[in-house]
Amino acid sequence: MPRATVDTRAEIRAAALELFAERGVEATSLREIAERIGITKAALYYHYASKDALVGELVDPMFAELRELGDELEGRPVDAGDEAAVRAVVERFWELCLRNREVVRVLIHNPALIARAEIAPRMLHWRERVDAVLVGSDDPADRVRAVVALGGVQDTVIVFEGDDLAAVRGPAIDAAVRALQPGRP
Amino acid sequence: MPRATVDTRAEIRAAALELFAERGVEATSLREIAERIGITKAALYYHYASKDALVGELVDPMFAELRELGDELEGRPVDAGDEAAVRAVVERFWELCLRNREVVRVLIHNPALIARAEIAPRMLHWRERVDAVLVGSDDPADRVRAVVALGGVQDTVIVFEGDDLAAVRGPAIDAAVRALQPGRP
DNA sequence: GTCTATAGACTGATAGAC
DNA sequence: GTCTATCAGTCTATAGAC
The missing domain is CATH 1.10.357 (Tetracycline Repressor; domain 2)
Structure with a gap:
């Protein structure tokens, strides 16, 4: 299903930065980031090839x-x-x-x-x-x-x-x- | 097999502090700490009930x-x-x-x-x-x-x-x- | 673009032999 | 005290349907 927002990549970055800053990078999983903005981990991987690339x-x-x-x-x-x-x-x-x-x-x-x-x-x-x-x-x-x-x-x-x-x-x-x-x- | 040193607990703490300081707590596994001093993860658990207790x-x-x-x-x-x-x-x-x-x-x-x-x-x-x-x-x-x-x-x-x-x-x-x-x- | 399903590795932690 | 073996859970990452 298409999502309400246009810029999913920006949404991913915003959610990731928030969680990384709060808990640390290692302590944050890609699943958590994805779920925070209402997509699955697999969808996140469509936008970013790896956790390193996102960071x-x-x-x-x-x-x-x-x-x-x-x-x-x-x-x-x-x-x-x-x-x-x-x-x-x-x-x-x-x-x-x-x-x-x-x-x-x-x-x-x-x-x-x-x-x-x-x-x-x-x-x-x-x-x-x-x-x-x-x-x-x-x-x-x-x-x-x-x-x-x-x-x-x-x-x-x-x-x-x-x-x-x-x-x-x-x-x-x-x-x-x-x-x-x-x-x- | 008994080990060469007397104070395994102190050895665990020393290895853990070094690794935690270097990489962070979340990024360090108990297996790494154990192997650094030549014991297994299970042996470490004999000395410390959990990662939190060690920290x-x-x-x-x-x-x-x-x-x-x-x-x-x-x-x-x-x-x-x-x-x-x-x-x-x-x-x-x-x-x-x-x-x-x-x-x-x-x-x-x-x-x-x-x-x-x-x-x-x-x-x-x-x-x-x-x-x-x-x-x-x-x-x-x-x-x-x-x-x-x-x-x-x-x-x-x-x-x-x-x-x-x-x-x-x-x-x-x-x-x-x-x-x-x-x-x- | 997003999904479900899964592979494969690793984690913290425990059971039980020696 | 240390071991092997194992559990259940999580992780990153990928395959393939829609």
């Missing part, structure tokens, strides 16, 4: 955004002393995490994912690249600061998921910018 | 430490202006994460875990409780700062796992302490 298509948009951000910033590292410039990059990273927060959740929660053949090549150290651009330095202490700042920012969109994220934005970015300042407090 | 015993020590820290700090909130006091708490949290970094990894990577009946009651908002003690405030902005600081610190013991963590400690704690300072940078 790959889900995480792709975020990787594309990260690559764009990396490309744009590459070659012109941020001066750590220029607070406005640092803040601008942190803000963009926050917005990116916010837009893709369900994907962030999936990636954080599924380490085995990045080892899968379909997905690993697309990861390319995603956040590490932004780290590097942001601190523009190989100094290990600078890298640590970047991990605290961006890791912390990334965590907020997950931890405060149900809350008013517009209110979280300001303090989160402030804290991250401060964490990035070199030297002892 | 529970693995995460217990960290929860116990968090409860101790919470108990000790409870009732005497840290003055956000007292930098030395703030630093002391952040340092203790860092050490706790470092000691339990494989468990941290397991918990981060397995959201579904905290919903399991055996484990949920022991979680009791672990990090949230430390957050609360640390900022000693219900102000949402303070809570956000605490999440950035402690989330960032927690991330470093995972991200820099293979590196020299003694060198990571200083910059990580500095960055977290700075992130906790109120107001705009």
Whole structure:
């Protein structure tokens, strides 16, 4: 029987992202995804050749955004002393995490994912690249600061998921910018 | 046939923690854990009644430490202006994460875990409780700062796992302490 | 495009011999 | 304590009807 909606593929992705983010990829079966939108597992296989292919298509948009951000910033590292410039990059990273927060959740929660053949090549150290651009330095202490700042920012969109994220934005970015300042407090 | 080692239970826990941290709990089977230490799945079941029981015993020590820290700090909130006091708490949290970094990894990577009946009651908002003690405030902005600081610190013991963590400690704690300072940078 | 039916592998867990 | 053997259930994935 034909279905009420036109875009079954989009429906599959939406249901899958929700379940993957909530329970993890391994803990979610294709049967569950299919049943959530009222089709059978076999019908799902008509649209996606495998679970890996589905996961790959889900995480792709975020990787594309990260690559764009990396490309744009590459070659012109941020001066750590220029607070406005640092803040601008942190803000963009926050917005990116916010837009893709369900994907962030999936990636954080599924380490085995990045080892899968379909997905690993697309990861390319995603956040590490932004780290590097942001601190523009190989100094290990600078890298640590970047991990605290961006890791912390990334965590907020997950931890405060149900809350008013517009209110979280300001303090989160402030804290991250401060964490990035070199030297002892 | 009796085995070379005395403490099979400890061997099981060690192998399980390694595999759970690496791939996630759902993606690791009891057969894999058993075979890694040269016994069968049935032998493993002699020592642990279920997968949940095994997971529970693995995460217990960290929860116990968090409860101790919470108990000790409870009732005497840290003055956000007292930098030395703030630093002391952040340092203790860092050490706790470092000691339990494989468990941290397991918990981060397995959201579904905290919903399991055996484990949920022991979680009791672990990090949230430390957050609360640390900022000693219900102000949402303070809570956000605490999440950035402690989330960032927690991330470093995972991200820099293979590196020299003694060198990571200083910059990580500095960055977290700075992130906790109120107001705009 | 969606279905039913099924293959084949693996899972967590148990029974009972040694 | 560890084994072999097995259960019932689930999984990914496919074949073929409509």
